[in-house]
Amino acid sequence: MNGLRILGTGRCLPASVVTNDDMSLRVDTSDEWIASRTGIRERRFCREETGVQLAAEAARRAMEQAGITADQVGLCVVATFTPDYLTPSTACLVQQALGLPRDIPAFDLNAACSGFVYGLAVIRGMLSSLTRPYALLIGAEVLSRVLDFTDRSTCVLFGDGAGAAVLARDEGRLLAIRLGADGQREPLYCPGPGRGESLLRMDGRAVFRFAVEAVPRCIGELLADTGLTLDQVDAVVCHQANARIISHVIRQLKADPAKFYLNVHKYGNTSAASIPIALDEMAEEGRLRPGMKVLCVGFGAGYTWGGALLEW
Numbered sequence: 001m002n003g004l005r006i007l008g009t010g011r012c013l014p015a016s017v018v019t020n021d022d023m024s025l026r027v028d029t030s031d032e033w034i035a036s037r038t039g040i041r042e043r044r045f046c047r048e049e050t051g052v053q054l055a056a057e058a059a060r061r062a063m064e065q066a067g068i069t070a071d072q073v074g075l076c077v078v079a080t081f082t083p084d085y086l087t088p089s090t091a092c093l094v095q096q097a098l099g100l101p102r103d104i105p106a107f108d109l110n111a112a113c114s115g116f117v118y119g120l121a122v123i124r125g126m127l128s129s130l131t132r133p134y135a136l137l138i139g140a141e142v143l144s145r146v147l148d149f150t151d152r153s154t155c156v157l158f159g160d161g162a163g164a165a166v167l168a169r170d171e172g173r174l175l176a177i178r179l180g181a182d183g184q185r186e187p188l189y190c191p192g193p194g195r196g197e198s199l200l201r202m203d204g205r206a207v208f209r210f211a212v213e214a215v216p217r218c219i220g221e222l223l224a225d226t227g228l229t230l231d232q233v234d235a236v237v238c239h240q241a242n243a244r245i246i247s248h249v250i251r252q253l254k255a256d257p258a259k260f261y262l263n264v265h266k267y268g269n270t271s272a273a274s275i276p277i278a279l280d281e282m283a284e285e286g287r288l289r290p291g292m293k294v295l296c297v298g299f300g301a302g303y304t305w306g307g308a309l310l311e312w
């Protein structure tokens with residue numbers, strides 16, 4: 001299969017830290033409830049920052065880490081379902097902010113929390129036809145804009161942020177990729193303009209049941225596709241929605257918990273941004289070294305799901 005490689009990563013989180021105690025001033029909740037049900041301790045909410053600013057800054061850091069310049073970027077894709085504007089896309093506004101070339105494709109992609117993995121698949125398909133060598137893939141969300149701060153069962157779970165990766169064509173480095181969707185509106189949706197209040201609605205229990213079935217299945221498919229065992233995978237980066245979902249997955253797969261990265265306690269669920277933010281933190285902490293096998297798996301509204309097994 002056509003391969004790709006992640007050359008650099010970056011992240012950008014809003015400055016404002018909102019703790020569980022801060023949330024308990026807005027809704028009837030507690031640090032004890034949120035932390036014990038989800039593992040979340042705090043999240044970031046945009047005050048001054050826009051989604052475009054977060055996305056552009058995450059991408060700028062990824063380009064810096066990869067050692068590439070704006071004129072070498074041949075494609076810009078932003079995975080988001082909370083763009084600043086329905087049109088133009090966040091990707092076009094990032095293109096402007098970073099001074100990317102004018103004759104390259106730039107577009108947003110909405111696969112909810114699976115967006116980053118969907119983006120890997122889309123970019124893999126496009127890399128060979130680009131006029132410049134590198135692609136930017138950014139996951140960026142301003143979820144605080146669509147939270148109902150009277151609904152304690154959802155507003156405590158989410159946060160804002162952006163993560164980015166610079167991708168290059170590289171045969172053999174993307175070992176397997178699996179995407180799926182199961183079209184249904186319930187139980188997780190956010191109406192668009194003209195469809196009533198544009199606020200996120202979720203039946204948390206239903207999403208939990210879906211996640212603990214879909215994530216192990218997707219991991220199993222990637223392992224079957226590559227003939228690898230989980231022992232041969234060095235790191236697993238699950239979409240960071242809830243630490244309990246990740247614990248379930250670990251138990252079901254009888255896996256080594258140390259392989260599963262966890263940062264949901266700091267940022268809550270940042271949807272399409274959660275996997276690239278995690279990858280960037282892992283890279284910074286020296287947990288990702290060349291040749292390592294890294295498995296990313298996302299799930300979210302749609303339902304959508306997606307997994308990718310990469311060689312770092």
Ligand code: UT7
Nearest residue numbers: 028029030033037113152153156204205207208241242300
């Ligand atoms: O990207 C994908 C996005 N979504 C997810 O991954 C969400 C997956 N689901 C979950 O993470 C969990 O279902 C939740 C964390 C959302 C909820 O946990 P739960 O254990 O399923 O709780 P529940 O919804 O069954 O609610 C239990 C109780 C209820 O009270 P009663 O009816 O038992 O008296 C809720 O009203 O907890 C109450 N509750 C809260 N209490 C304090 C719900 N939210 C809160 C809250 N603080 N924030």
